[in-house]
Amino acid sequence: MFDPSTLNRAAHIIRGVTPRLPADAVLRLELAANRNLSAAARSAVARAVFSYYRWLKWLRTHESIQLQVNDALDRQARYEREPLTTKIEALASRAVPDWLSGEVVLPPETLRLMQLEPVLWIRTRPGMRTQLGQELNDCELPAAWSQDAALAAEAKHALRYNGRRDLFTTGAFQRGAFEIQDIASQLVGHACAPRPGETWWDACAGEGGKSLHLADQMANRGTVWASDRSLRRLEQLKRRFARAQLFNTRIAPWENAESLPTQTLFDGILIDAPCSGVGTWQRNPHARWTTTPRDVAELAAVQARLLDQVSAQLKPGGRLIYAVCTLTRSETSAIADAFTQNHPDMIPDPVFAHSPSAQVFLWPHELRSNGMFIAAWRRQA
Numbered sequence: 001m002f003d004p005s006t007l008n009r010a011a012h013i014i015r016g017v018t019p020r021l022p023a024d025a026v027l028r029l030e031l032a033a034n035r036n037l038s039a040a041a042r043s044a045v046a047r048a049v050f051s052y053y054r055w056l057k058w059l060r061t062h063e064s065i066q067l068q069v070n071d072a073l074d075r076q077a078r079y080e081r082e083p084l085t086t087k088i089e090a091l092a093s094r095a096v097p098d099w100l101s102g103e104v105v106l107p108p109e110t111l112r113l114m115q116l117e118p119v120l121w122i123r124t125r126p127g128m129r130t131q132l133g134q135e136l137n138d139c140e141l142p143a144a145w146s147q148d149a150a151l152a153a154e155a156k157h158a159l160r161y162n163g164r165r166d167l168f169t170t171g172a173f174q175r176g177a178f179e180i181q182d183i184a185s186q187l188v189g190h191a192c193a194p195r196p197g198e199t200w201w202d203a204c205a206g207e208g209g210k211s212l213h214l215a216d217q218m219a220n221r222g223t224v225w226a227s228d229r230s231l232r233r234l235e236q237l238k239r240r241f242a243r244a245q246l247f248n249t250r251i252a253p254w255e256n257a258e259s260l261p262t263q264t265l266f267d268g269i270l271i272d273a274p275c276s277g278v279g280t281w282q283r284n285p286h287a288r289w290t291t292t293p294r295d296v297a298e299l300a301a302v303q304a305r306l307l308d309q310v311s312a313q314l315k316p317g318g319r320l321i322y323a324v325c326t327l328t329r330s331e332t333s334a335i336a337d338a339f340t341q342n343h344p345d346m347i348p349d350p351v352f353a354h355s356p357s358a359q360v361f362l363w364p365h366e367l368r369s370n371g372m373f374i375a376a377w378r379r380q381a
């Protein structure tokens with residue numbers, strides 16, 4: 001039996017989940033309300049909650065939630081010891097919802113990875129990776145894990161952190177030396193590859209994870225316009241820019257209304273669009289059971305509209321990047337192909353310098369990352 005207080009706390013969190021309050025949000029609230037819990041206790045509770053949702057379809061629903069969480073933790077530990085004893089067919093039918101097969105057939109390696117705990121990636125400021133790795137300790141370069149050496153080399157600011165410290169409390173974080181950012185998200189920034197002095201628009205900037213990376217690559221020269229429909233997220237973006245001592249940003253609220261936030265023409269535009277988030281299902285397994293095909297269809301319509309609207313603001317010769325942290329066909333290749341068909345002046349462009357592909361799926365097992373889709377175009381000069 002696992003520690004009863006962990007089981008009770010996890011069960012309390014699971015009972016608090018509602019359609020409007022997903023498991024990761026309830027977990028965050030519970031941990032914020034219990035600041036006296038040790039780091040080990042916090043991570044045990046998080047592991048218990050996420051294990052429950054990872055192994056949900058294997059659990060006996062007539063038992064108490066505590067017993068189900070105990071069973072899930074047991075399965076998690078056994079799987080980590082001997083992953084190959086769970087058949088891939090069982091994972092395909094029980095680790096993800098049935099509707100997913102109509103949208104994407106996940107590679108077996110990705111399915112296997114989804115039942116493991118995710119790893120933690122940090123994005124170091126340009127030129128600081130070696131020094132920061134030594135300062136934080138317990139860090140590894142992406143190449144140590146990657147099945148794709150060229151892709152790992154693209155992620156030249158990434159470090160995997162294997163330690164147990166709360167990184168937010170480190171001096172390096174306080175002085176803005178790194179951000180916590182999944183390596184797949186970092187690769188979106190590298191796909192943009194903005195140059196100092198250019199003008200870029202991050203149209204769905206959220207809390208600014210990727211805007212910061214663009215600004216950093218531009219070495220504080222040029223401008224990054226950051227817009228989003230959420231004012232709360234843009235406020236957080238402002239704070240993050242200040243901590244990173246980056247000042248080349250313009251913030252403009254925008255919700256894909258007809259009128260754009262600016263008349264500026266851009267050298268580059270990034271649309272990191274709202275999506276069903278299938279690529280984050282390892283990190284956030286509860287979403288496997290709440291996301292629906294209807295969400296996928298509705299989000300695909302928003303994505304197509306966003307792409308149409310923002311592309312009008314691109315300079316001739318400018319670069320457009322579309323990214324989503326999902327893997328469904330409707331939100332990825334179908335959106336990109338339809339956009340190419342409807343915009344003859346937008347020419348598919350290699351996403352990364354090392355390969356000619358204008359559409360790239362980042363499968364989670366390749367880099368131990370979130371799943372991501374990236375497409376690129378260049379407006380005819």
Ligand SMILES: C[S@@+](CC[C@H](N)C(=O)[O-])C[C@H]1O[C@@H](n2cnc3c(N)ncnc32)[C@H](O)[C@@H]1O
Nearest residue numbers: 204205206208209210229230255256272273274
């Ligand atoms: C994938 S998140 C962006 C994450 C962000 N780029 C980052 O790296 O931190 C998508 C964002 O799109 C915003 N969004 C959703 N619908 C939108 C719309 N119709 N117009 C503009 N932004 C929208 C959401 O508020 C959310 O912040």
